[in-house]
Amino acid sequence: MLVDSHCHTYSFRIEELENFKDILIVGVSEDYQSSIRNLELSTVFPNILPFLGAHPWSLPNIKDKEIEMIIELVEKFKGIGEVGLDKKYSRKSIDEQVKIFRLFCEVASEKNLPLNVHALDTWRECFNIVTSYSVKHVLFHWYTGPIDLLNEIASQGYYISINPAVVIQPKHMKVLEKAELDMVLTESDGPYLYRGMNLNPLKIRRLVEYIAKVKDASPEYVEEVVEENFKKFIC
Numbered sequence: 001m002l003v004d005s006h007c008h009t010y011s012f013r014i015e016e017l018e019n020f021k022d023i024l025i026v027g028v029s030e031d032y033q034s035s036i037r038n039l040e041l042s043t044v045f046p047n048i049l050p051f052l053g054a055h056p057w058s059l060p061n062i063k064d065k066e067i068e069m070i071i072e073l074v075e076k077f078k079g080i081g082e083v084g085l086d087k088k089y090s091r092k093s094i095d096e097q098v099k100i101f102r103l104f105c106e107v108a109s110e111k112n113l114p115l116n117v118h119a120l121d122t123w124r125e126c127f128n129i130v131t132s133y134s135v136k137h138v139l140f141h142w143y144t145g146p147i148d149l150l151n152e153i154a155s156q157g158y159y160i161s162i163n164p165a166v167v168i169q170p171k172h173m174k175v176l177e178k179a180e181l182d183m184v185l186t187e188s189d190g191p192y193l194y195r196g197m198n199l200n201p202l203k204i205r206r207l208v209e210y211i212a213k214v215k216d217a218s219p220e221y222v223e224e225v226v227e228e229n230f231k232k233f234i235c
Contacts, residue, residue, distance in 0.1 A: 002208065002223060003230045004201040005161050006082070006116060006141040006187035009048055010037040012200075016191075020201040021047055024230065028082040028116050030055035032066050039076055049078040049234065051116055053104070056086040056097055067100060071107055078234065080108050081116020082141070088121045098129070105133040114233050116141060123149055131156060137233050141187055144171045147178050154183045159233050161187035164203040165194050167210060176214055181225050184211070185233065 002023045009017065009027035011034075027048045029035040035052035042050040052070050054062055074080070083104040085097045108115040108130075114137035119126035123145030130138050140153065143160035153160060162184055166172045176184075186207050190200035197203075208226070212219040 001227055002201075002204045003186055003226050004188045004190075004204050005139060005159075005185040005230060005233070007190055007201055008034075008192075009041055010034040011191050014044075016200075017041065017045055017048070021045065023047060023201045023204060024227075025049065025201055026051055026079070026081070026116060026234075029053045030058045030082060031062055032070050035070055035073060035077070039073075042078075050076075051079040051081040051114075052077045053081045053083045053116070054100060055082050056084055056090040056092065056118055056120075059090060059092040059097060059100060067103065071103065074107055074111060074113070077113075079114035079116060079137075080104050081114075081139075082118050083115070084118035084126055085122035086118060086120045094122075098125075101126070101129060102133070105130055105135055108135045108137075109133045112136060114139065119145065127153065130158075137235070139185060139233055142172070142189055143175050143179075144169070145175075147174065150175070150179055150183070154180060157232075159183050159185050159229060161185040162207065162211060163187055163189055164199055164207045164210075165197055166207070168195055168197065173214075176211065181211075181215060181217070181222065182229060184226060185229055186211070186226050 004025045027038040038050040042048045138158040141161045142163045192199040209219045212222045
C-alpha cells in the first residue's frame with residue numbers, strides 16, 4: 001500500500017479525501033481544532049491515522065491551556081505531530097518552542113507513540129531533544145537537513161520523509177541520494193502549493209517511481225520497503 005506519512009488531512013474536502021482511500025495517510029494536526037477534525041475524519045476514513053499536535057507556526061496563536069487540552073486527548077490518537085521547532089518562519093521565540101516541543105516529546109516517550117517532527121533549520125536541535133527523551137519512533141518530515149546527521153538518525157531507528165518536491169529541490173535531492181531506503185518514508189505535506197507543485201497524496205505514486213529511479217530499484221520494491229518502514233514507525 002502507498003504511504004503518505006505527513007498530510008494535513010483536515011484541510012481537504014470530504015470529496016477529495018474519497019480519492020485517497022487507497023493510500024495509508026498520517027493526518028497531522030496544527031492545533032486543537034485540527035486535531036479534533038482529524039480524529040473525526042479517521043472514523044469515516046479508516047486509511048487516515050490521526051495525529052494530534054501544535055505546529056510551530058501556529059504557536060503564537062495557541063495558549064498554554066490549549067496545549068494542555070491537546071495533550072489530554074492523546075489516548076485517542078495514533079501519534080503526535082506535527083510538532084517541533086522552526087527558526088525560520090515561527091513567530092514564537094525558540095525558547096518557548098523548545099518548552100512546548102519538550103512537553104510533546106515527554107508524552108511520546110511515556111506513551112510510546114510515534115512523533116512526526118517539523119525541524120526546519122533546527123534539525124540537530126530537534127534530534128538532540130528527541131534522543132534526550134528516548135523517543136523510540138520519530139519521523140523528521142521533509143528532511144533537508146545536514147547529510148552528516150543522516151547516519152545518526154538511522155542509528156536511532158528514526159526515519160526521514162521524502163516529498164514530491166524532491167524533483168525541484170536540490171537540497172532534498174541530495175538527501176534522497178544519500179539516505180538508505182530503510183530509513184525513508186514518503187509524504188505529500190498536502191494540501192500545499194510549493195513552487196507551482198500542487199502537493200497532495202495522489203503525488204505519492206509518482207514519487208515512489210522517482211525514488212525507485214534514483215535508487216536503481218523497482219517501484220514495487222520501493223513501495224514494499226516504505227510500507228515496512230511505516231509499520232515500524234507507527235507501532
